[in-house]
Amino acid sequence: MRADARRNRARVLEAAGEAFAAEGPGVPLDEIARRAGVGAGTVYRHFPTKEALLHAVLTDRLVVLHAKAQDALAAPDPGPAFFAYFETMVLAADDKMDLAAALARQGIDVMTATREVAVPLKAAMGELLLRAQKAGAVRDDIAVDVLHALVVAAVSAARSVSPAEVPRVVGLVADGLRPRVAG
Structure with missing residues (x-):
C-alpha cells in the first residue's frame, strides 16, 4: 500500500472510531469520509461495507x-x-x-x-x-x-x-x- 493510501486508511479508521464512540455504529460511511477529509470512494476502496x-x-x-x-x-x-x-x-x-x-x-x-x-x-x-x-x-x-x-x-x-x-x-x-x- 502506498504511503498516501496508508495515511488515508488511518484517517478513516480514526474518524470512524471517534464517530462510532460518540454516536454509535449507525454513522453513515459518507459522514465518516467527510470527517476523515477524504472522498467517499476512498472509504469504500478500503472498506467496501x-x-x-x-x-x-x-x-x-x-x-x-x-x-x-x-x-x-x-x-x-x-x-x-x-x-x-x-x-x-x-x-x-x-x-x-x-x-x-x-x-x-x-x-x-x-x-x-x-x-x-x-x-x-x-x-x-x-x-x-x-x-x-x-x-x-x-x-x-x-x-x-x-x-x-x-x-x-x-x-x-x-x-x-x-x-x-x-x-x-x-x-x-x-x-x-x-x-x-x-x-
Whole structure:
C-alpha cells in the first residue's frame, strides 16, 4: 500500500472510531469520509461495507489494547501496571462492546473475526495477571476468564452511572481484585 493510501486508511479508521464512540455504529460511511477529509470512494476502496469498517475499527482497538498490555508488561512494578491496565481495559471495552454488538447483529461471529488479535491480547492479559499475583497485588483465585468477566461487569456498571462516577466504579471493581486483608 502506498504511503498516501496508508495515511488515508488511518484517517478513516480514526474518524470512524471517534464517530462510532460518540454516536454509535449507525454513522453513515459518507459522514465518516467527510470527517476523515477524504472522498467517499476512498472509504469504500478500503472498506467496501459498513461491517468491514466496524471490523477494522474493532481490530484496531484490540491491537492498541495489546500494545498497551505489552507496555504494562515492561513496567517494573507489576501491581500498579496491572491496575492501570485494568482501568484501560474497562474504559476501552465500552466502545469495543458496542462495535462487537453491531457486528454480531450483522451475523458476524466476532470471536472468529477477531481471533488473530484477541488470542495474543488474552495471553498478555493473563501474563499481566500472573505477574501481579506473584507480586501479591492481585488475589490468587482470579483467572484470566474471571478477569475478563469482571471487565465486562465493570463496563456494565460504568454505563449505569454518570461519567463523573465511572472512575469510582472502576476503582470499586479493582478493589475486589486485591488480596483480602486479614482481620
